[in-house]
Amino acid sequence: MRIAIGNDHVGVDLKWHIVKYLEQQGHEVVNFGTDEPASNHYPIYAEKVAKAVLSGEYDKGILICGTGLGISIAANKVKGIRCAVCSEPVSAELSRQHNDANIIAMGARMIGPVMAEKIVDVFLNTDFLGGRHQIRVDMMTALENGESLS
């Protein structure tokens, strides 16, 4: 798979851990994050990864900040992105099966490197189930387009 990864200053070490881990599995991982420890702004990297995924050049995106929260909220502001912040693999699995998440976000202050490995394994290897879940994803797209559901 081609994977876009991005992070703020808090996520640098976990980013490199995941890059190496995924490259060992034969994935192509492109770094859109910062490599500097100096404080910076996570929406910048959320936008880069979101747009990389939407370009169609990447199969999935991975984002890392301190909690995973800020960077996921920022990514979800980009039309077409469904970014799920996950701290364990069950949520990662369901984010794919039910929500067709195209980016996963993790918190470098919340989880360790082995948990992050399990989360990305599940995220990258689980398919969307479609069916009734597609209806709900379509409703989210409608909301994104300013439509009312009721």
Ligand code: RB5
């Ligand atoms: C940076 O201090 C921190 O706010 C950021 O990494 C992230 O946790 C925001 O949600």
